[in-house]
Amino acid sequence: MINPQALYIHIPFCDSICAYCDFYKMMAKPALKARYIDALCAEIDMHAALFSDLKTVYIGGGTPLAVGKPLFEQLLRKIAACVDVGRLTEYTVEVNPHDIKPEILPLLRFYGITRVNIGVESFNALKLKILGRNHDKQSAVEAIKRLKEAGFANIGVDLIYGVDYRDSFRKVKADLRHAVKLGISHISLYALIIEEKTILKQRLDKGLYRPCPDDREAVIYRKAVRYLERKGFNRYEMSNFAKPGFESRHNCVYWNNENYLGLGAGAAGYLDDVRYTNVRHLETYISAVQSGKNAYGERVELALADKMKEEVILGLRKTEGINIKTFANKYNKDITVVFPVIDELLAKGLLRKEGDNLFIPEDKVFLSNEVLVNFI
Structure with missing residues (x-):
């Protein structure tokens, strides 16, 4: 067996549900979150023998810190016990702006987190409302400043363009300008996609939402690429821009088609020519892991x-x-x-x-x- 280069850990909980998101996520009570983290730690133990060649770890969601500090620390403690964190080239945690509270920063530093990716999506109040985000511009700015003051140099932000029919490069440029001014080292810039079973899709079907025209999205993208290049950001993937040396090493494992392990409900992985996705059902996932079994919802062995x-x-x-x-x-x-x-x-x-x-x-x-x- 080829040991994975990267480990992805999925936490499917959120404090609120965004209008555009189709990832596996939910709102849940504390007791269910605790059972899930226990199961996730058990799944980590099950696969610990595969961790010897890990170069990157990425904790994503959902919103990982939606489990609360004690449960999140339980997870970090388990990872530290099973992974040689000192050998990692990158250790990322995905957060929302409201997650970056003063008491969280020492926790991230203590357990060796080297990269924080923030779901900003926009600094524009109207866009945030359309997307169903529960933060504002000020909380995003404060979160970034707190991270920098705590010594984090590798900070990424997600931004979305083409939010609705009124979007324009002028608005997107304002978002990019804020990110650049705040000293961000990595920007993921995504066109909004209206996915099935999302709040925005329901609004679209009812005639309550007008999407951004494709031709305007194309113009926004081309101008955004040129703007970020002038600001010293290299476009190293279709939607990802980084200052030199700050490319996402974890995501490059995906794009280089290398082996990676996905743990948690709904997580995907690629090992020894097999692509799999863990079941997207919490009770089924917990039951499988408690029985010492893989929690596959889908498993496909790839031919050459x-x-x-x-x-x-x-x-x-x-x-x-x-x-x-x-x-x-x-x-x-x-x-x-x-x-x-x-x-x-x-x-x-x-x-x-x-x-x-x-x-x-x-x-x-x-x-x-x-x-x-x-x-x-």
């Missing part, structure tokens, strides 16, 4: 053809794209023989080749789905 497809689809998300020699060494195949459509995409200008790298040109990134569909 599937692995190569995923290598290309994930790799083309990166600005640098796919290295032809790396592909050949990994699969003992010529990528252009496996995927003859590459020559056609190169001729159309939807792919570009420089040296040994194949990548989507910057002016075609917003049309990336038209490229990637050729490899499905």
Whole structure:
């Protein structure tokens, strides 16, 4: 078995439900949160033998700190007992602005957290209202300042554009300007996607919400890329921008199609050619773990053809794209023989080749789905 390079831990609890979110999440009473953390710690114990090569740990959700400080510390204590935290190159916790209270900061420092990613989404009051966020601009600013004062240099923020029909680059630029001014080192900039079974989808179906036109989203994206480049941020993946040296090493494991372990209800993983997702049902998850069993809701063993497809689809998300020699060494195949459509995409200008790298040109990134569909 190939030991995973990365560990993702999912905590599905939130203090409120955002209008756009389709991740596995819920609001829950303290007793259920306690049972879940107990089960999660048991699942960590079950897989501890796989942790020897870990380079990154990412605790996400949901909202991890929605479990409260005592339960969150219980989890951090378990991780510290099973993972050599000192050997990690990155240890991330996902937070919301209201989570960054003075009593939380020493906890994060003590247990070796090196990176904090904040779900800001916007500094604009109207956008935050549309998205159903429960913080405001001031709380986001204060959270970032507290983290910096506590010594955290690696701080990322998530921002969303195309929030509704009134969105514009002027508004998005204002969000980006705030993040840059606050000294953020990493920005994830996502176009709003209206997912099924979300509050925004319900509003859309009732005619109570008007989405941002696709052509305007494309303009916003292109201008945002140029703005962030001028501010010293490198676009290293379609939606991710970083100051030099602050790229998300954990997420790069995903895009490089390397092995990673996902623990917790709804968490996904990729181990030894198997992609799996843990069951998205708390009681079923807890019962499985208490019985010493994996809590798979879905498990798919990939054939060689599937692995190569995923290598290309994930790799083309990166600005640098796919290295032809790396592909050949990994699969003992010529990528252009496996995927003859590459020559056609190169001729159309939807792919570009420089040296040994194949990548989507910057002016075609917003049309990336038209490229990637050729490899499905």
